[in-house]
Amino acid sequence: MRACRSLAVALLIASATCHAQTAAYPSKPVKLVVGFAAGGPTDVVARAFADHASRALGQAFIIDNKPGANTILAAQAVASAPADGYTLLFGATNHTMIPGLYSGRVKFDAVKSFKPLCTVATSPTVLVVGPSLPVASLADYMAHVRKAPGRTTAGTAGMGSSGHFATEMFARANSLQLNHVPYKGAAPVVTDLMGGQLDSSFATLGSVLAQIQSGKLKALAVASPKRSPLLPQVATFAEAGGGNYSADAWYGVLAPAGLPDPIAQQLEKVAREFSGSAAAAEKLRGLGLDANATCGTAFSRQVEREVATYTQIARDLNLKAE
Template identity: 40%
Template sequence: MLTRRQSLALLAAGCAMPLAPAVAQPAFPDQPVKMIVPFAAGGPADIIARIIGQVMSTKLGQPVVVDSRSGAGGMVGVEAAARSRPDGLTTVLASTGALVVLPQLMPRMAYDVQKDLAPITHVLSVPQILVVSKKKGVKSVAELVALAKKQPGQLTYGSAGNGSSLHLAGELFKLKTGIDIVHVPYRGAAPAVTDLLSGTIDMILADVPVVLPHIRGGELLALGVTAKERAAILPDVPTMAEAGAPDVISETWYAMFAPSGTPADRIRILHDAAVAALRDNDVRRSLADQGGTIAGGTPEQLGAFVQAERTKWGELIRLANVKLD
């Protein structure tokens, strides 16, 4: 038992110690977090969501459940997120088309990106790569441009559909090189690649993962990548600038949002969990297989990035007179 003198000494020592300020921990619901993916299961967005969702689950202490809501070029899923309760339990991993391209092509939209969505973080950017069939006989961007100028209006390029990022990449290539090539829209990138392999179309600017097996298999020839730097997954393929077509910069990017009105402390928690996932070595290796560049960054940086992309592609849409029909 402590003597009276010992008790007084301990009390005095305790009073002499500075009290640590109480830190309020932001409350987060003890419920699963839904990550809406506005594309079909098994596609690039779905794969990316599942890769980062596993680590986010650990950081949040809650399961992250991927919810596929495909349709209308991603607009169905984005609308579902925008209309969800802003409690931090719903996010969406959306991409270029539904966030900056389609809103400028549709006469009426069911959501307003700036008003209805709250940025969390930029996740990944995947460049396109210009590929041709080896049967075409061209071995460089310069040779392809020369052939197109020699045969104006005769060469064709495929895309995943009117208004898709692949369509706009092709229009950007036309604009920056001054060539006249004909757009052939498909319902997705896969059938366009099939027709390229058969020789029905002459070229495609496709996201790297879509054509990578055919490049490695020797069926398609990669001429240039539409990024500022070479793709780590294809280090021998020059950038479009290196290949003689400067300013042909085009990427399909993926970013995470929550419904507008989600409390700032919950946005911060979601952001921190997502960025922690993007720093995880296993996640980084898995995302590298998608051929992209890991981003990250603050919600404010994502907001500024989306606005810059809206300006860039809006100008191209007007110059090239891109229409959905």
């Protein structure tokens, strides 16, 4: 009986200690690790989220930029950190491409080493064409590609980039053969599209929004489940006859695996509030992004699906990052 009472007391103490730790969260500054240099889209969104979280939780959320190795350095730093909520990863879609591109060469598991908390924004992928391609709709584009398989060029920011995966996913979904042209970044893709040296591109909306709005590029379809508020006149691929094809790029918060649920719930609540705020929506619109909060189990399943899809594509194409 005495042993049972001792065990019960120990359990109560442990429970009270755990509750005190999580209830007090955060009791010190939180580090938000970003795998890109300061000034880029991911960094800008991360800083906007950090400002909101700092106000909401009463502690500073400090950005720690760790660019390099396609965000592997940042992900590794968070995967190996304590699961106490004080080191978080502000990541993007390329997080789910790492397993396929760096198979066996990273020290973490993109799924098992992390607890996905929430996305806060999405960047729709949009199919744009330049003046060299005389098509007026997605149906025209697909017919043009089928007339001469492998001739229509589709530029991306590089081998293994999100645009490359988006291009391959679309081609596979619709049994098309495109001529993938990898560039060193998104800017030269846009330049060659406008100059007529390139036919088309599956680009993130933020990288081509200004050119679409000015009429220098034509958007044929948006790869999202619904139309983008930034381009309400442009149909989704499903609406335009491109099948059930979606290639949104996401920006969101992940924690080390094992983060206590009470802390996860606090952070998810903050992320939802951020995505639902007018200030965030305005900030994100300026970057060509849509506010979007997909949290908890739904976000975890999304990460798992993307890892499986991108790993299979990388294997089929024999894609390996240097």
